[in-house]
Amino acid sequence: VMDGLNRGIFFRKDDGSVWVDLTNDGLDQKLLLRGDGTSVYITQDIGTAIQRYNEFNFDEHIYVVGNEQEYHFQVLKLIMKKLGYEWSDALYHLSYGMVQLPEGKMKSREGTVVDADDLIEEMIETARQMSEELGKLDDVDHGVASEVIRMVGLAALKYFILKVDPKKNMTFNPKESIDFNGNTGPFIQYTHARIKSVLAKATHAGYQVNGIIQPDFISNSKELELIQLLSQFPEIVLAAAQNHNPSLIANYAYELAKEYNQFYHDFTILKEPNEGIRLLRLSLSEQVADIIKRAMWLLGIDVPERM
Incomplete structure (x- = not known):
């Protein structure tokens, strides 16, 4: 994130937080570091993507995550591309739908989620x-x-x-x-x-x-x-x-x-x-x-x- 900031890919707001502006790409502004320097989900995904490529030199990196996270992975892929990682096109979000259960067929302790x-x-x-x-x-x-x-x-x-x-x-x-x-x-x-x-x-x-x-x-x-x-x-x-x-x-x-x-x-x-x-x-x-x-x-x- 600091590398992207130094290269002008990201920007810092008055409160010290670091952001990326993706409005020209049809998305919005995305927080990368909070004002106190702590990370958010996207920060950790940027770091682990780089770590995984260095460790495995993957042909394809598949994120198996529910479809409610589609936007998140759109942003991640775009950020990696802007940072200049040629393998950014190899990031793939395997978006899956939710599995429901027939009402009354199965019970769970929480009442809404089945373990x-x-x-x-x-x-x-x-x-x-x-x-x-x-x-x-x-x-x-x-x-x-x-x-x-x-x-x-x-x-x-x-x-x-x-x-x-x-x-x-x-x-x-x-x-x-x-x-x-x-x-x-x-x-x-x-x-x-x-x-x-x-x-x-x-x-x-x-x-x-x-x-x-x-x-x-x-x-x-x-x-x-x-x-x-x-x-x-x-x-x-x-x-x-x-x-x-x-x-x-x-x-x-x-x-x-x-x-x-x-x-x-x-x-x-x-x-x-x-x-x-x-x-x-x-x-x-x-x-x-x-x-x-x-x-x-x-x-x-x-x-x-x-x-």
């Missing part, structure tokens, strides 16, 4: 209740079952939030998020577990699965659609990175899981009499499971082997 830890525990408990109702993990070791339940609860929460464009406000509905049908994390997890079950049965039956898809054995349009969908994964990941938008990966994972389930419903796999077609369907299944796992990993979500 993330409380929400996570609530989702894990909801997953446990659903698991008990469905009875799918009754014959599984208690420790393994608890881990699966935790995975499902966290997937419900993370996926429901990440499937929405970051910039949009959204309402998180706990009950809807853990539904095993529809665009949810547990639905995608269940699809992965279903495929793993099919592959385990194939191994038990002595079928060799090599993951290689032989085009000569493609027998229907659904298989072709799945192959085309699998081939789009690298483009989706690249687009998500370039646009700072993980919802592209989330919704791709859902589309892949949905298409596979339709394929699974319409065609036999293990009971297919033609060996070549059976191998193709098993290899296709294996690749779908792999891409689902990788896509969900990018979202910070684990997929269990069985559910």
